[in-house]
Amino acid sequence: MQKIMAGAIFLVASLTAAQAEDLRVGVDLTYPPYNYFDESNQPAGFDVELMKLIGKKSGGNVSFLDTRFENLILGVSGGQFDVIASTLYVTPARAQQIDYVPYMKTGVSIAVSASGGQSFAKPEELCGKRVGSIKGAAWIPELEKLNETACAGNPIDSREFPTSPEATQAVMSGGVDAQLENSAVLADASVKLNGRLKVTSTEQLYPVIVGFGVKKGNEQLATFLRETLAGLEGDADYEALFSKYGVAKSTEAEFKDAIAQ
Template sequence: MKNRSLVSLLSLAAVCAACVIPCVASASATLTPGVLAVGSDMTLPPHTYLDHGKPAGFDPEFVTKVASYINAAPKFVDTRFANLILGLTGDRYDIVASALYVTPERTKVVDFVPYFMTGGSLMVSSSSTLKPKTVADLCGKKVGSIKGAAWIKFINNVSDKACVAAGKPAVQVHEYDTSAETAQAVLSGALDAQYEDVSISGMIVERSGGRLQISSVGPLDPVVCGLAMKKGNTELKAEIELAIAQMKKKGEYQSLLKKYHLAEPTDEAIAKATGVTQ
């Protein structure tokens, strides 16, 4: 009886051991197998927004194509910009795709796959006499920004060097939940200007019916944007990098960038964005 029990236990152990290997090998790189959950602020056209309730813009198009290469169905989770990284680290979604700037500070919290370059613009009311070309022209003025944007640090640095150091009042940064709310504050006179991504500002100006205009020239503080994923998820990162490589080989990557007037990030720009010297 004892021997039979021992044989039974050994057989059960062998079965369990055999089960462990395939379970580990088939573990998904995403939170839900076959699904790529994407955190995105759907208030940032033309990068990402809702068109009749459906995700639209560059990021949804790009991620949908990436997802097709890793055999996953994209599932977009609309999240305000300031909470995107918090939701990622809290396992609400697998990646963030929302024109998220790559910075040395952010690379300490999440991993990035850089996928395009952009920059900033200054917008003002068309009726305003203030037409700032750079942030240095805004000493003592109120500038609006979407909450949690990486360029707030850039604005404050310029303010310290060009304004405060010269004995002028600092640039006053006011943060809003969405870019649309910020633009409304400019139109109402609550703000003197708005700092926004070049593509997004172009869309906002177009939709303002001539009430807003871009006063700056060229992209301010050119930056790299990246798809963000939880730190240490090397499997998902490798899958996404391979998918993008396949997109480039077929010309799909280049076509999407051209469609949205974006540029591919250079190795030098990526090194600067991540804080890794070449």
């Protein structure tokens, strides 16, 4: 009887832990439509809405700390916040620094100033060009690979900016020839700039898996996030969120491929 009671107490405690978690979220709020400040100066976007939904469904409180993208992994590792929810692409190198909980897949596009007369469909066409990206972007190593292969005789001048809007501004001012960025981010920027920023690639480049990031070894939080996401499958609000932003869910197989397992 004592064993049964102990097991029941353990089960209740486990369920309680899985149902409620107060989360401090690190997010770069300069990255619409995924993460940004709305007209009321409140955090908004896909990742923000997803974290709020996790809090709502689990009964926990969620707060957001605006942090530049290049500092997110350092911040979660140092305990400034509990989880990164900022369209963080999954890469083997990052998987050595943090633990991932995958939840989405997306890709990258190329954009130029519509008035500049240039058009690039593929990264190989950027040889000899100045290309702007957000600092620390997962696709920058891919540009470096091109400089060792297809662009070896005429390398890409890869330039990094603190935020994606600053990279877009550089394109619009002629400071760089093109911008590489998440497809949805560039589509959003093009609309806001009334078409003066033009997406010229014809397919999503460098398809990627996106995941939450937690401090290495924080299995309790990683498990909570995995179980909460699994519990949201089929939930109307959860399904509507993916439809609203035009993104897809990732699979376990895709995640393992992304971290080279």
